[in-house]
Amino acid sequence: MKDTLKKRKNYRVIEEINTTITMIIFIIISLFVLYPLVYVVSAAFSPGTGIASVNIIPFGDGFTAKHFVRLFTETLYGRWFLNTLYIATSTSLLTVLITSIAAYAYSRFNFSLKKPFLMSYLILQIFPSFVGMVAIYVILLRINGLDTLWGLVLVYVAGNLPYNTWLVKNYMDTVSRNLDEAAQIDGAGHFRIFFSIMLPVAKPVISFLAITSFTAPWMDYIFPRMVLRSVEKQTLALGLFGFVTDKKNEFTTFAAGSLIVAIPFIIFFLLSQRFMVNSFSGAAVKE
Amino acid sequence: MHNPLPLDGTGEKKVVRTAVLFMGLAHLLWLRDTVKGLLFAAVEIFYIFMIPSIGKKLIDLVTLGSPQPELPIKMRDNSIFMLIDGILTIVALIVFFSLYVISVRSARQGYREYCRKKRPMNMGESFSNILSKAFPVIGLTPSFLLILVLVVVPLIFSASVAFTNYSAPDNIPPNNTVDWVGLANFKTLLGGEASWTSGFVRVATWTVIWAFFATLTCYFGGLFVAILLRESKIRLVPFFRLIFILPYAVPSVVSMLVWRNLLNGTFGTINRTLMALHIIDTPIPWLGDPLLAKIVVILINLWAGFGYFMLLATGAMTAVSQDIFEAARIDGASRFQVLRHITLPLVLYQTMPLIIMSFTYNINNFGAIFFLTGGSPTVADSTITSAGGTDILVTWIYKLTITLLKYNYASVIAVLIFLVLAPFAIFNFRQTKAFKEGDL
Numbered sequence: 061m062k063d064t065l066k067k068r069k070n071y072r073v074i075e076e077i078n079t080t081i082t083m084i085i086f087i088i089i090s091l092f093v094l095y096p097l098v099y100v101v102s103a104a105f106s107p108g109t110g111i112a113s114v115n116i117i118p119f120g121d122g123f124t125a126k127h128f129v130r131l132f133t134e135t136l137y138g139r140w141f142l143n144t145l146y147i148a149t150s151t152s153l154l155t156v157l158i159t160s161i162a163a164y165a166y167s168r169f170n171f172s173l174k175k176p177f178l179m180s181y182l183i184l185q186i187f188p189s190f191v192g193m194v195a196i197y198v199i200l201l202r203i204n205g206l207d208t209l210w211g212l213v214l215v216y217v218a219g220n221l222p223y224n225t226w227l228v229k230n231y232m233d234t235v236s237r238n239l240d241e242a243a244q245i246d247g248a249g250h251f252r253i254f255f256s257i258m259l260p261v262a263k264p265v266i267s268f269l270a271i272t273s274f275t276a277p278w279m280d281y282i283f284p285r286m287v288l289r290s291v292e293k294q295t296l297a298l299g300l301f302g303f304v305t306d307k308k309n310e311f312t313t314f315a316a317g318s319l320i321v322a323i324p325f326i327i328f329f330l331l332s333q334r335f336m337v338n339s340f341s342g343a344a345v346k347e
Numbered sequence: 348m349h350n351p352l353p354l355d356g357t358g359e360k361k362v363v364r365t366a367v368l369f370m371g372l373a374h375l376l377w378l379r380d381t382v383k384g385l386l387f388a389a390v391e392i393f394y395i396f397m398i399p400s401i402g403k404k405l406i407d408l409v410t411l412g413s414p415q416p417e418l419p420i421k422m423r424d425n426s427i428f429m430l431i432d433g434i435l436t437i438v439a440l441i442v443f444f445s446l447y448v449i450s451v452r453s454a455r456q457g458y459r460e461y462c463r464k465k466r467p468m469n470m471g472e473s474f475s476n477i478l479s480k481a482f483p484v485i486g487l488t489p490s491f492l493l494i495l496v497l498v499v500v501p502l503i504f505s506a507s508v509a510f511t512n513y514s515a516p517d518n519i520p521p522n523n524t525v526d527w528v529g530l531a532n533f534k535t536l537l538g539g540e541a542s543w544t545s546g547f548v549r550v551a552t553w554t555v556i557w558a559f560f561a562t563l564t565c566y567f568g569g570l571f572v573a574i575l576l577r578e579s580k581i582r583l584v585p586f587f588r589l590i591f592i593l594p595y596a597v598p599s600v601v602s603m604l605v606w607r608n609l610l611n612g613t614f615g616t617i618n619r620t621l622m623a624l625h626i627i628d629t630p631i632p633w634l635g636d637p638l639l640a641k642i643v644v645i646l647i648n649l650w651a652g653f654g655y656f657m658l659l660a661t662g663a664m665t666a667v668s669q670d671i672f673e674a675a676r677i678d679g680a681s682r683f684q685v686l687r688h689i690t691l692p693l694v695l696y697q698t699m700p701l702i703i704m705s706f707t708y709n710i711n712n713f714g715a716i717f718f719l720t721g722g723s724p725t726v727a728d729s730t731i732t733s734a735g736g737t738d739i740l741v742t743w744i745y746k747l748t749i750t751l752l753k754y755n756y757a758s759v760i761a762v763l764i765f766l767v768l769a770p771f772a773i774f775n776f777r778q779t780k781a782f783k784e785g786d787l
Contacts, residue, residue, distance in 0.1 A: 075580070082579040086587045089572065092650065093590055096605045097597070099616060112614030116623055158490050165486035172449050177491075184498055186707075186772035191744070191761040192501025194508070194754055198431050199496060218497035221490050250482040279598040282713065282745065297600045301718075304604055311608050318601040329596035330589070 100322075103315035104128075111311040127316035137317055139292055140299040144278060147209055147295065151216040152274035156266055159221060163228035164254050168240065178229075181222040197286055207289045215283055220273050231265040232258065271332050278325065296321055352377050356462050359455060366454035370447055373454035379467040380457055382477050387450045394443050401436055408433025411511070412524045426525035427513070434503050438495060508758035509533070515752035532759045543756070546732035551763075554739040557645065557716075558709035564649040566702055569656025570694065574686065576657075577664060588657075595654035603718035606647050610634055634720050637736035644737050648715050656698075656705075663697045664690060700775065707771045710764065716742045740764055 102118035103111070104127060115121045131137040166178060196215055197206070205211025239261065240253045248256070259266065277295070284295045294302075296317070303314035352358045358377075366373035371387030374380040394401075412424025461467055468476070509532055512518045513525045536547045572591060576584050594602060609616045610633040618630040634640045667690065675685050709715075716722065722738035729735055733751050734743045740760055747757040 079580055082575050083581060085575060086579075086581070086583075090587065090590050093594055096602065096609055096650075097593060099609060100601070100605050110614070111608040111611060111616065114616060116616055116620045158493070161486040162490035165483040169483040171480070171483050172452060173445060177487075180499075181494075183772070184494070184502070186765075186768060186775075191758075191765075192498070192505050193748060194427075195431055195501035195504035196497060198427055199500065202428075202431075214493065215497055218493040221494050222498065225490065254486075279600055279714070281600060281717075285749075297598075300600060301604065304608060309608075314604065318605070322597050322601050325598060326593065326596040330592065 100315045100318055103312045104319045105316075106312055109312055110309040112309075114311065127313050128320075130313060131317055131320070135299070135313070136292055136294070137299060137320075140294050140296050141320075143209060143293060144295045144297075147213055147216070148274045148277045150210070150213045151220070151277050152270050154213065154217045155220045155224065155273040156270050158217065159224045159269060160228055160259065160262065160266060161254065162221070162225050163232055164258055166225065166229045167232035168237075168250075178226070181225055184222040185226075193282070193286060196283075200287060206287060207293055209288075209293065212277075212283060212287045215287065216273070216277055216280075220276075224269055224273070228262065228265055228269065231262055235261050275325070275329070278321070352458070352461065354462050354465055356459070359458055362454050362458040363451060366451040370450045374450075374457065377467075378454065378457040378461060379469070380473045380476065381470065382473045383453065383457075386477075387446075387453075390443070390446055401440070404429075404432050404436040408436070411526060414524050420521050423521050424524055425520045426511075426518075427520045430507060430511075430525070431500065431504055434500050434507070435496075438500060438503075505758045505761055508754050509762045511755055513754040513758075514756065519752060528755075532755045536756060536759050542728045542731045546728040546734050547760075549726075549728070550734050550738055550740055550743050553641070553737070554710060557641070557739055558706050558712075560645045561648045561652070561709040561712065561715070562702060562706045564645060565652035566656050566698075566705065568649050568653035569658075570660045572653060573657045573660035573664065574690070577661070578682065578686075588661075591657055592654045594651050595658075597651075599651060599714035600718055602651060603647070603714060606650075607634070607719050607721075610643065634737075635724050637724055637726055640720055640724055640737050644716065644719060647719055648709075648712075651715065656701075659698055659701060660694055663694045666697070667693050703771055703774055707768055707775075710739070710768065711741050712739070713741050713745065717745065722746065 098118050099114070102120075103114045105119070105123045105125070106114050106121050107124045107126070108114055108121070166174065200206045200211045200215070203211075205214060235258070239257055243253050243257055279297060280295075281297045281301065284298050288294055288298065300314055300317050300321075302308070303310045303317065352362070362373050362377055365376060369388065370391035371384040371389075374384030374387060378384070407424075407429040410429075411426040412429055415423045457468075510527055510529060511525045512528045512531070517523060518525045535543055538544050576588055581587075612618065612630050612632045612635045615630075615633070617633070618627070621627045622630070632639065633643050671689055672685060675689055680688075716737055716739050720735070720737045722735035722742050724736045726734075726736045732743075733746045738746070741764075744757045744760050747753045747760070
């Protein structure tokens with residue numbers, strides 16, 4: 061009896077020590093994680109311009125909102141924001157529409173060349189898309205798509221197609237065929253079945269697709285840099301990069317601009333992350 | 348009209364022969380499938396009208412134009428346009444021949460149908476026949492065209508450029524033309540010119556080392572944190588988890604550029620802080636020394652990437668059935684034993700394909716290198732090859748394309764990356780559900 065009591069007490073001590081150690085580890089990791097983020101916030105509100113003038117103690121020089129004012133009055137930040145929003149929204153909508161209708165066709169119809177098409181999608185998906193940069197440039201030049209936002213949207217949508225068609229097709233394959241057969245007996249055409257039965261049923265994978273194809277253009281730098289030449293057509297990534305090049309160091313303006321993009325982005329991301337994890341791990345463990 | 352086709356299936360040869368003779372002819376002549384026949388015939392007629400232009404484009408593809416210094420620049424042969432148009436033409440021809448094969452097959456099928464029904468199709472059937480096939484055609488055309496023009500053609504193009512001398516300063520259209528050079532570029536990079544070869548070997552080695560450590564650190568970092576979060580009895584776990592995800596949620600353009608500034612050797616915040624605390628006397632060249640820069644890059648990538656694997660490992664662990672843990676506990680296993688013998692193997696098993704995927708992703712992880720170091724610091728061969736100490740193959744391709752205009756070398760590297768990554772891609776493919784279930 062006494063023995064078990066002692067054992068229990070020992071156990072509790074060990075637990076205490078464990079908890080303290082993990083707590084310390086968590087705090088150290090948190091510091092490492094938060095360190096640069098704190099400096100972005102602090103730099104966005106600090107009076108100087110370059111990184112050299114930012115106080116090493118966060119918020120050490122007091123607050124100012126002048127960088128935010130500058131972004132919208134002296135730079136084209138608002139324009140860049142709208143451009144990026146336009147690109148992301150169009151890419152997301154077009155990707156969802158084109159991918160899901162193609163995936164439906166692959167999932168429900170048998171036609172010649174179906175297998176070779178699907179196989180080549182898989183092979184295409186492994187190339188880094190910007191390898192074909194120069195050719196895309198010339199093709200856009202030929203169809204007057206250079207320095208236009210829609211040209212960039214086309215490039216993104218095309219790049220998204222091979223992988224996502226597979227993703228959505230795999231999902232639709234799991235949807236019971238009884239559903240569409242019943243609808244067919246009731247006289248519904250394929251377009252009707254697609255829009256009023258398939259799309260609602262495939263909502264999880266469709267929203268995953270919408271989210272990923274919406275967020276990806278926010279971070280991309282290579283294609284906008286190549287396709288969009290004029291200042292008023294630039295995107296946020298290009299604009300922000302322009303504040304901290306080797307020639308120009310406006311770190312505080314950059315920080316203010318980043319804050320405006322990153323904070324809604326993070327909130328959006330955190331809201332959708334539970335959903336993303338399920339899809340990720342789902343993709344990994346499928347038997 | 349009397350239909351001369353036998354109903355017992357012996358007319359198949361005749362039908363197929365007519366179908367081969369001209370697209371759609373069999374449909375019109377024998378099967379009375381007017382709508383389909385006209386559509387097929389229209390395709391063939393269109394291509395026949397294109398023959399002169401197709402021929403010219405194919406010749407241009409072979410010659411890539413000839414130098415015409417006497418003409419004004421705008422009127423000279425543009426080899427790059429010729430190359431792309433040639434590829435588009437070949438793709439169009441492949442589409443044509445596929446349609447041809449489809450038309451012959453459709454004629455044969457139509458004949459079999461005819462034998463079954465003992466009569467040719469009427470107009471209404473012909474229409475509804477087309478309509479039932481319309482959905483996949485309409486549904487797939489946009490996707491097919493986009494992929495063909497903006498994914499396939501560019502890839503074939505860049506693979507072809509590897510066999511040309513498309514590079515600054517002597518072969519940049521429209522000023523000059525480009526020629527086919529065979530394997531010359533491969534020879535230069537793989538053992539021809541000393542600085543290019545050594546540059547290539549150096550960058551390729553670093554790319555593999557980088558991808559290996561970047562994947563490994565993030566994977567085990569994420570796994571470690573996930574296990575700690577799961578095992579700890581602290582109430583703040585959801586809060587910490589939220590903090591740990593933050594770096595993954597910040598766009599890499601932002602976070603890497605921030606780190607680049609914080610780590611700046613002369614006026615970066617980190618050095619100034621360390622000096623103010625009297626930990627160091629002289630600034631540390633975080634991104635200025637080739638070896639140190641490499642280590643820093645891997646560490647910063649750990650910062651950016653461990654959150655992703657933490658999420659995955661957490662997901663994988665919740666998927667493990669609770670019964671196993673209970674059984675282990677009843678058998679008297681300690682927490683460490685459970686971790687060592689049950690949790691870890693299961694999580695490792697589940698996430699193994701993701702390690703491979705992450706490795707291939709890191710081989711091509713442009714953002715982590717380009718925004719953090721821009722490839723710098725410069726090393727011995729940098730002035731010729733433009734590849735800095737932390738440049739990986741993709742950032743080097745980018746520089747070769749954008750700054751040096753050495754498209755030929757950039758393409759060679761792209762081709763080589765593909766050859767190396769193809770086995771991994773096949774591995775990934777074998778993991779897919781479709782492959783396992785034998786759909787393909």
